[in-house]
Amino acid sequence: MMKKLPPLKNARVAFPKFPLKPRVARNVPVNWNLYKSTFVDSLVKNTAIFNTCRMETPERALPQLVMAKTHLDDLSPLRLDAGYTALQFAPGDEAGWNTLVSESFGRRYDFDTTLRADPFFQAERVWFIEHAGKLVATASAWRSENWGKNTGVIHMVAASPEHRGHQLGYQISLAALHQFVREDVHHAVLQTDDDRLPAI
Numbered sequence: 241m242m243k244k245l246p247p248l249k250n251a252r253v254a255f256p257k258f259p260l261k262p263r264v265a266r267n268v269p270v271n272w273n274l275y276k277s278t279f280v281d282s283l284v285k286n287t288a289i290f291n292t293c294r295m296e297t298p299e300r301a302l303p304q305l306v307m308a309k310t311h312l313d314d315l316s317p318l319r320l321d322a323g324y325t326a327l328q329f330a331p332g333d334e335a336g337w338n339t340l341v342s343e344s345f346g347r348r349y350d351f352d353t354t355l356r357a358d359p360f361f362q363a364e365r366v367w368f369i370e371h372a373g374k375l376v377a378t379a380s381a382w383r384s385e386n387w388g389k390n391t392g393v394i395h396m397v398a399a400s401p402e403h404r405g406h407q408l409g410y411q412i413s414l415a416a417l418h419q420f421v422r423e424d425v426h427h428a429v430l431q432t433d434d435d436r437l438p439a440i
Contacts, residue, residue, distance in 0.1 A: 309428045312421050318414055320369065321406050324376070326415050329366035336375035337366075344398035354396065355380065367415040369399075369408055376400040377408035381419035387429060392420040394430040 318326055329337075334351040341349040355361050360383040369377035382395035394416050399408040413430070420428055 305432055307430045307432075309417070312417055312426060312428060315414065315417055315421065318411055318418070320411055323371055324406065324408075324411075325370045326411070327368055327370055329363045329368065333366075333368065333375065336368075337378055340375050340378055340400060341396060341398045343400070349396075358382075360384070365416075365419060367412060367419065369412050369415075371403065376403045377412040379412040379416040381416040381423070383425075390425060391427040391429060392416075392423070392425040394428060397430070 320326060337351045337355075338349060341354075355366060365381045367379055367381070368375045377399040379397040380395040382393040383389075384391075384393050387393060394413055397409060397413060399412065417428055
């Protein structure tokens, strides 16, 4: 079990514009040339959190944690329990995505405005896990100008609480990482809020 981190002090930074360096908990320097925020040794195999910081940006007023995987050459294959299938977005999946993500995040999300309207949208970047004809987990292998062309962003990760115990969050994130490999992307990050313990 991951140990509870002590409260962070004097680590919230208001960002008037990019790029600025955040102050970091425990006075650990950030490798700003590679990433614009926090490091974690591995996204899907994280065992310890390093350089954790809380910060504010123009886009997000909430504290942010960033987990980074610095290379994608050691990914394991997907291993889904019987009855679960990984698949890419297809027309008609919009309503299932809306329900799954809205229930997971506790507020309404719309596929068209959240994903399809984004200039980085490509159908093959949106992944699902399906069970008995129902979408039960999703993650997107996204891109962002803020992170550069060689870094992918794990985006909009959600899993149905009714299917806990099947490592769906792990497996759907792994599916997105494999998508980055297919797109010749070499690094990956996931941004989340520090109150979303399942994401961490």
